[in-house]
Amino acid sequence: MNPIYASRRRRDIVVRALCFAAAAFGVTWLALILFTLFYNGLAGMSWQIFTQNTPPPGASEGGLSNAIVGSLIMTVIGVGVGAPVGMFAGTYLAEYGRHDRLSPVIRFINDILLSAPSIIIGLFIYGAVVVPMGGFSALAGSLALAVIVIPVVVRTTEDMLMLVPNPLREAASALGLPRSLVIRRIAYRAARAGLITGVLLATARVAGETAPLLFTALSNQFFSVDLTHTIANLPVTINNFVQSPYAYWKQLAWSGALLITLAVLALNIGARLIGSERTAK
Amino acid sequence: MRSGKQGTSVAEMAFHGSAMEQAGSHDRARALNAFRLGDRAFYWITRISAILVLLLLGGIIVSLIVGSWPAIVEFGSAFLTTQRWAPSAEPPVLGALSPLYGTILTSAIAMAIAIPVGIGIAVFLTELCPLWARRPIGMAIELLAGIPSIIYGMWGFFILGPFLANTVQPFFIDLFAGVPVLGSIFGGPPSYLSLFNASLILAIMVLPFITAISRDVFATVPPVLKEAAYGVGCTTWEVVRHVVLPYTRVGVIGGVMLALGRALGETMAVTFIIGNSFRITPSIFAPGTTISAAIASEFAESDGLHQSSLMLLGLLLFVLTFFVLAAARLMLLRLEKKAGKQA
Numbered sequence: 001m002n003p004i005y006a007s008r009r010r011r012d013i014v015v016r017a018l019c020f021a022a023a024a025f026g027v028t029w030l031a032l033i034l035f036t037l038f039y040n041g042l043a044g045m046s047w048q049i050f051t052q053n054t055p056p057p058g059a060s061e062g063g064l065s066n067a068i069v070g071s072l073i074m075t076v077i078g079v080g081v082g083a084p085v086g087m088f089a090g091t092y093l094a095e096y097g098r099h100d101r102l103s104p105v106i107r108f109i110n111d112i113l114l115s116a117p118s119i120i121i122g123l124f125i126y127g128a129v130v131v132p133m134g135g136f137s138a139l140a141g142s143l144a145l146a147v148i149v150i151p152v153v154v155r156t157t158e159d160m161l162m163l164v165p166n167p168l169r170e171a172a173s174a175l176g177l178p179r180s181l182v183i184r185r186i187a188y189r190a191a192r193a194g195l196i197t198g199v200l201l202a203t204a205r206v207a208g209e210t211a212p213l214l215f216t217a218l219s220n221q222f223f224s225v226d227l228t229h230t231i232a233n234l235p236v237t238i239n240n241f242v243q244s245p246y247a248y249w250k251q252l253a254w255s256g257a258l259l260i261t262l263a264v265l266a267l268n269i270g271a272r273l274i275g276s277e278r279t280a281k
Numbered sequence: 282m283r284s285g286k287q288g289t290s291v292a293e294m295a296f297h298g299s300a301m302e303q304a305g306s307h308d309r310a311r312a313l314n315a316f317r318l319g320d321r322a323f324y325w326i327t328r329i330s331a332i333l334v335l336l337l338l339g340g341i342i343v344s345l346i347v348g349s350w351p352a353i354v355e356f357g358s359a360f361l362t363t364q365r366w367a368p369s370a371e372p373p374v375l376g377a378l379s380p381l382y383g384t385i386l387t388s389a390i391a392m393a394i395a396i397p398v399g400i401g402i403a404v405f406l407t408e409l410c411p412l413w414a415r416r417p418i419g420m421a422i423e424l425l426a427g428i429p430s431i432i433y434g435m436w437g438f439f440i441l442g443p444f445l446a447n448t449v450q451p452f453f454i455d456l457f458a459g460v461p462v463l464g465s466i467f468g469g470p471p472s473y474l475s476l477f478n479a480s481l482i483l484a485i486m487v488l489p490f491i492t493a494i495s496r497d498v499f500a501t502v503p504p505v506l507k508e509a510a511y512g513v514g515c516t517t518w519e520v521v522r523h524v525v526l527p528y529t530r531v532g533v534i535g536g537v538m539l540a541l542g543r544a545l546g547e548t549m550a551v552t553f554i555i556g557n558s559f560r561i562t563p564s565i566f567a568p569g570t571t572i573s574a575a576i577a578s579e580f581a582e583s584d585g586l587h588q589s590s591l592m593l594l595g596l597l598l599f600v601l602t603f604f605v606l607a608a609a610r611l612m613l614l615r616l617e618k619k620a621g622k623q624a
Binding site: 009023087092111117214242 | 316317319320322323324326327328329330331332333334335337338340341344345347348397398399401402404405406408409410418420421422423424425427428429430431432433434435436438439440485488489492516517518519521539542543545546547548549553573576577580581592595598599602603606607610614
């Protein structure tokens, strides 16, 4: 064989092998992380986790019920506040603001907020909510989550509304429907699956957020649903338990981590299924 | 619902003619009025929400500056060049040099690992992988991106840290022992908590971002270009090197910058395993700290000047990531415009 061709072939084979190795490397990490997570998490899984509160230091029984409830409350409020705001803002960008000079600026800022470090959001809420309110609270934690939800929903809402074909809007307008109804009755309905996907993805994003809760919601050893006080939540509880010297706390941290991961994976896969259903049609 | 019913009644009235004209025009005016009000209200709700996004950014910047003002006044530009971090000294001495160094060093090492591997996986997925396996592997990589960072952190703390300290670190320490510069970079005793361990966890975390974006931009290369290159006898590597990468360069760089933005600000994956030590040592196997790790581990129990300095660290981090992310977005935007022109 021609020596130049042979060396090109050799180089090609080496690079292919490296690419293959890279893929194996990536998938191996995922498998390893999921394996240890399930192995250690399932070992401590029992009904206790869902029925008992977080134990005091050194105890050998107890669960995560207060943390689970706290996380649910804050996630629901965070998404409940953030999703509508994000959806309206996304609507403005896609429907009213297409030729507005303001829109590119908002879009750009939103993209930056989308990947801003979440600990910065925590600092912001600490300065804007915790200090004026005079203490850490579940409300502050929820608002921190809402700030993270907003850019995600803005982005998906705008993208999804942009996919709605214009003739649909024109047809509705031609029937005499006012602009707001064209959007609410026609565009929202056409983009419904995509909008739900966006909210699910945003929920998945905040479900495991830890950094912004460390100094907004803090944590609480007891069961509490009071929005003006600190509240127990899974991520911060895991954070505290991992670094503790107690074996049972570490065990609970693994179980909590497994619960969060399962929830996040379920939300992600659910979002994907709804999203692909839309494109299948 | 209500206004919808009125909408049909307006249409009916139009058909009914002169007998009902009197009553009709009255109803019609009322219905149109309701429409106009609803229309206006909806417009303003959406517009105010959009402006809220701008205010959010403004609020973040203002609250960070307000919070860090006492530290700015106290330390000035010396904050950036002081290595010592002694919040309980009298008077307190606080400097950002070691967290800044840790942030930049861990991100740099993480990117050095994640960029080639991430792009390699993207090439594998778009050029080499058999069709049936593309979707599952691509999906697995994307799910890796969705796992909360605290899971990476605790996995690094319990599993990866001990593993590295017992195998990889001693290997490098022995390998480079006695070599002038490398000997001190890879020197010192192996440690569960180190800059190197944190960098590796960061690399695993940002890998999916780089892969996902690279794969998406690789998909924008027109098949004709690739087919032409294969047609004149190029190998897969030559097609990737001389057709795919030049065509998608801007997009790939944008994706890499986006991942860098993540790595700089990542908190939970790093906090557990970096050791939180405010020292600058030549060895990457020694404990260190990053801006986000310092904030995460000290902020809740801080007050006064200490807290204000942590806020100032946060402000520095925000400025740093803002520029990186802005550059990334501008590049991706440029690519989108290019793709739009061709479509």
